[in-house]
């Protein structure tokens with residue numbers, strides 16, 4: 001008896017899947033089909049699967065070709081399955097040619113020709129109204145945004161605007177999107193905006209996008225004045241638009257898990273939060289030359305303030321800044337110390353001084369520690385009085401991590417999530433307030 005195995009997500013079951021299973025079955029006498037779990041797909045960066053695992057299994061079963069259906073939940077499982085199920089032939093579609101040749105030592109590997117002009121990706125984009133996002137700005141972060149947005153279904157990056165037309169044209173050519181010379185034309189072509197322009201232009205762009213009825217995802221720091229943040233959030237609310245600050249850490253799965261554990265009482269009442277993020281930058285870069293909006297705290301402060309404000313809220317009684325400055329007055333290194341009635345927070349940022357990046361949350365029964373890069377949390381530990389009593393947690397963080405905030409932004413727009421708990425308006429407003437105070441005290 002010839003035993004055949006194949007694997008797939010089989011989302012929005014289509015003719016290509018049917019034909020593949022039909023031909024897989026014809027290769028032998030007994031066909032095993034592995035269907036991926038949600039967790040496995042998420043771990044490999046596929047955040048856009050529509051059908052549940054049960055539906056996908058049921059659709060495979062209904063074809064009548066599978067003699068046995070198993071689930072695929074981890075990388076490396078294929079090799080184990082081949083041994084376990086005494087497989088003679090492993091088969092998948094021709095989009096995977098070469099990818100599974102390493103299995104040839106254990107069984108025959110057959111790549112079946114893929115059915116043309118149909119895929120789950122294509123069906124997913126037809127099914128939903130695609131949120132057309134326009135990008136304002138063409139810098140580093142805008143370049144990271146596009147590949148990440150491609151991994152979130154329901155989103156397509158439509159075009160770019162930059163008052164420097166040359167930069168917009170180059171960016172548009174690189175990413176095969178439209179460049180718009182006029183803001184009006186840009187707004188007419190899109191549903192929402194990603195603001196990735198220089199910090200001091202955020203306020204005006206957000207306001208104009210909201211006035212044109214567009215949802216806004218703005219790169220951190222959203223604005224540098226508390227009143228501006230309040231005004232923009234109130235304006236967005238009035239118009240039923242989503243305004244969303246992109247501090248990517250807030251949306252990453254590991255960080256959400258860490259906060260959940262911190263708030264669960266596992267380490268008792270929280271009394272101290274220390275967050276440090278340093279990143280050495282070139283002396284001639286924007287961070288060191290923009291005399292008003294450059295420097296360590298404006299660049300990295302949002303990341304380090306985030307866990308403090310998440311843990312203790314926005315009602316600190318005092319905030320103090322200690323800085324080590326460059327010759328031009330920009331801070332190479334800053335420690336912002338927050339006092340609360342029952343807690344202390346320290347946010348340490350450096351662009352010209354290197355330190356150990358770490359997030360430490362101390363409570364009355366224990367502490368949580370996440371090492372650098374904790375701002376892309378993948379691993380953390382919970383410690384108690386007994387040094388042997390350590391719990392270890394890990395979670396996924398894929399690519400540049402922007403996919404998580406884009407996906408949450410989209411859920412809020414589509415109404416599939418009503419809660420903005422990962423970064424609330426009042427938390428964003430509080431962060432803008434701290435940045436404002438910093439600018440007042442240090443830059444006059």
Ligand code: CTP
Pocket residue numbers: 007008009010011016017020091092093094095096112113114115116117118119120121122
């Ligand atoms: N397949 C095929 N012809 C298609 C689409 C898929 O033969 N037009 C095959 C794939 O090569 C794979 C199996 O069907 O062996 C399951 O593929 P899956 O990744 O679930 O389907 P896709 O439509 O390719 O999904 P996506 O667009 O999400 O990549």
